[in-house]
Amino acid sequence: MEMGFFAPRHMDIGGGAAARIAVLLGRFGLSRPLIVTDPVMVKLGLVRRITDPLEAAGIVCTIFSDTVPEPVDTVVEAGVAIARGGAFDCLIGFGGGSPIDTAKAINILLAAAPSARMRDFKVPVAADTAALPLIAVPTTAGTGSEATRFTVITDTETDEKMLIAGLGALPLAAVVDYELTMSVPxxxxxxxxxxxxxxxxxxxxxxxxxxxxxxxxxxxxxxxxxxxxxxxxxxxxxxxxxxxxxxxxxxxxxxxxxxxxxxxxxxxxxxxxxxxxxxxxxxxxxxxxxxxxxxxxxxxxxxxxxxxxxxxxxxxxxxxxxxxxxxxxxxxxxxxxxxxxxxxxxxxxxxxxxxxxxxxxxxxxxxxxxxxxxxxxxxxxxxxxxx
CATH class of the missing domain: 1.20.1090.10 (Dehydroquinate synthase-like - alpha domain)
Incomplete structure (x- = not known):
């Protein structure tokens, strides 16, 4: 039987893993992250579970928190504009599947020509190229997006929920900390x-x-x-x-x-x-x-x-x-x-x-x-x- 298998390069799994995120970034020589999250994570202060240890390690964080519950192409484009305007060396997707999927899509579109649109990468196109290393930090026990080579983005012009697949959507690493799910509604x-x-x-x-x-x-x-x-x-x-x-x-x-x-x-x-x-x-x-x-x-x-x-x-x-x-x-x-x-x-x-x-x-x-x-x-x- 012939088959391929795809997985993140490193996964830190267990209670308290989020507090070790600076160590994980250091392992890959990364120090300038753009954190992609949602307004609730910021409002409730949950994002501080990763920003505090990063700042304690001297790592300056920039947060893009305009993601929406079901990711859309316009938000991805806004994230790409933020990413292009900074000297970031990685992305961190923090939250449920929506922020992580949005981070994946930002990373794929960021690697493309400025004229590219998200619809250019929907299946059956192989979205195998990404701009930056991506670290996924899920706060829900459900989507599995931290471990997959898929993202799903809605085209706001056609109301089509597009499946986008390829190595460009596969995180470099994942932090899987069940303690982040304890307050989930x-x-x-x-x-x-x-x-x-x-x-x-x-x-x-x-x-x-x-x-x-x-x-x-x-x-x-x-x-x-x-x-x-x-x-x-x-x-x-x-x-x-x-x-x-x-x-x-x-x-x-x-x-x-x-x-x-x-x-x-x-x-x-x-x-x-x-x-x-x-x-x-x-x-x-x-x-x-x-x-x-x-x-x-x-x-x-x-x-x-x-x-x-x-x-x-x-x-x-x-x-x-x-x-x-x-x-x-x-x-x-x-x-x-x-x-x-x-x-x-x-x-x-x-x-x-x-x-x-x-x-x-x-x-x-x-x-x-x-x-x-x-x-x-x-x-x-x-x-x-x-x-």
């Missing part, structure tokens, strides 16, 4: 946690899965399956928070090397058109897409149920697969995941955009990795089912 905990499980599950059933991605996906599903409800019910459970953070990173390594599938392909248009948070739109779709795909990869779905603790070790595949779907539906109910209608989407608006959303989902390429590859009509039917 319950809604974010739920959405990012289900997002992480979706990454692991889709990587495991992907047509592009390989033995290495399988190993990461299996470990991630064990950790997330056992702890997702715990962090929702008991947010201060440090062991559960640590397990979820590690699980999210392992899931990121898995899908970065096996790719995601139909859930993500269908999720991106929902986020672009209706501004549903990414993890939440994944959660809306996950049970229905799993039901659609189940028999095309039954042994893998059944094993996923067993790994996550949703089925018993001796359950037959068909029973384990059924229990997987039941568990995903139960998790959505317990973690209060709304339907699109419950989120506030109007039925007429939803129906009017179904053909376009199906077209955009297919164009992303992700549905082609799914065990059962749908056509546009089947995608529309799933959209109708989840509304």
């Amino acid at each position: 319950p809604r974010t905990t739920a959405d990012t946690g289900i997002d992480a499980f979706t990454h692991a599950l889709e990587a495991y059933v992907s047509r592009r899965a390989n033995p290495v991605s399988d190993a990461y996906a299996r470990s991630a599903m064990r950790l997330i399956g056992a702890n997702l409800r715990k962090v929702w019910q008991t947010p201060q459970d440090r062991d559960a928070r640590e397990a979820m953070m590690l699980g999210a990173t392992l899931a990121g390594l898995a899908f970065s090397n096996a790719s995601v599938a139909l859930v993500h392909g269908m999720s991106r248009p929902i986020g672009a058109h209706f501004h549903v948070p990414h993890g939440m739109s994944n959660a809306m779709l996950l049970p229905a897409v799993t039901r659609f795909s189940l028999n095309a990869a039954l042994p893998r779905y059944a094993e996923s149920a067993r790994l996550a603790g949703f089925a018993r070790a001796d359950d037959a595949d068909q029973l384990a697969g059924a229990r997987l779907i039941e568990a995903l539906e139960a998790i959505n109910a317990e973690l209060e995941v709304p339907t699109p209608q419950g989120f506030g989407v109007a039925r007429a608006d939803w129906d009017a955009l179904l053909p376009k959303m199906a077209e955009q989902a297919l164009a992303s390429g992700s549905p082609g990795n799914n065990p059962a590859v749908p056509d546009a009509a089947e995608i529309v039917k799933i959209y109708e089912e989840i509304f």
Whole structure:
């Protein structure tokens, strides 16, 4: 078997890792960072978890905090302007998936000609060039962006959520400190946690899965399956928070090397058109897409149920697969995941955009990795089912 594997060059994992960021920069000879974060991280003072140790080490920090929850090309362009105006030798993406994805996109666009636009790099283009070393510091246990070679950016002119993939999006290093997640709001905990499980599950059933991605996906599903409800019910459970953070990173390594599938392909248009948070739109779709795909990869779905603790070790595949779907539906109910209608989407608006959303989902390429590859009509039917 021939395969490649991609991962950050260095990962500092564990409670308190954020306090060691100056040591990490020093290891790579870096000293002039541009920190890409969001207004909440600044307002709550959480960004000081990295700026204080950097300043104590004599490293002057510049902060770009204009990122938005679902990254858009105009914010990326604003970040590029800041980056071009300073003598920075690295970028630090600090926050949830949105600031990290924005930092990745800034880095890719920064390396391009001044006339380049973000849409020039969407899949199937290989975005393999970046301008600066990137260090990713996640504050949520979900996106896995700290470990992946992907970023997702919305084109504000077309309302298309663009998948951008390549080595240019792969961080040089990551700081994975579960203590940064201890104050995450319950809604974010739920959405990012289900997002992480979706990454692991889709990587495991992907047509592009390989033995290495399988190993990461299996470990991630064990950790997330056992702890997702715990962090929702008991947010201060440090062991559960640590397990979820590690699980999210392992899931990121898995899908970065096996790719995601139909859930993500269908999720991106929902986020672009209706501004549903990414993890939440994944959660809306996950049970229905799993039901659609189940028999095309039954042994893998059944094993996923067993790994996550949703089925018993001796359950037959068909029973384990059924229990997987039941568990995903139960998790959505317990973690209060709304339907699109419950989120506030109007039925007429939803129906009017179904053909376009199906077209955009297919164009992303992700549905082609799914065990059962749908056509546009089947995608529309799933959209109708989840509304």
